[in-house]
Amino acid sequence: MQHTFVLQTKWDGGRNAVGSLQAQRLSTQISIPPEMDGPGIGTNPDEMLLGAxxxxxxxxxxxxxERTGIKATLAMQSDGIVDVTNGVFTYKQIIHKLTIKLIxxxxxxxxIAERLAFKAESTCxxxxxxxxxxxxxxxxxxV
Structure with a gap:
């Protein structure tokens, strides 16, 4: 079985313009983030990669x-680390700071929750x- 996800983008202008992104369940403006000297309107590829x-x-x-019968609430902050060397931007690292609250x-x-927390990262x-x-x-x- 195969799934196809469709996403359309529009971009009118140069580097610091603002574009749009439209998918079945997502609609937003896109631009370069202010950290990279862009206008920072809507989202950007770096946030979208981190979000994915x-x-x-x-x-x-x-x-x-759920499959193991463990009930929990999950809260997480994820940090995306981008390195800039000689003007070249490279996505280096994503750090998921996860808190599992076991019911x-x-x-x-x-x-079990600890084992699954690390296994889920490699199976995603x-x-x-x-x-x-x-x-x-x-x-x-x-906790």
Whole structure:
């Protein structure tokens, strides 16, 4: 089975123009972020890559926890680290700072949740696509 996701973009103008992005469930303006001397309107490729990695990871983990019968709430901050060397921008690293709050906290559930938190990162489709290009790390807290 194969899935096709369709996304359309429009861009009129030069480097600091503002474009648009339209997909089935997403519609936004796009531009270069202010950190890279752009107008910072709407979103940008760096945020979208970070968002894809974060949402894929947290949804994968939620599904894995559900399959094992562990009930939890998940909260996460993800940081995307971009290096600039000699004017070349390179996405180097994504750090997921994850907190798992177990509804039924036991040592057994904690160990399973910890194992799944690291496994989910390696099984997520987006993490697989980034492998070898962008380092993805998980910093985990379980309460």
């Amino acid at each position: 990695a974060a949402t894929c990871y947290i949804i994968s983990l939620a599904a894995m926890l 039924d906290y036991t040592e057994k559930n904690k160990k 489709m987006i993490s697989k696509a980034l492998k070898g290009n962008v380092e993805v790390l998980v910093q985990l807290t379980i």
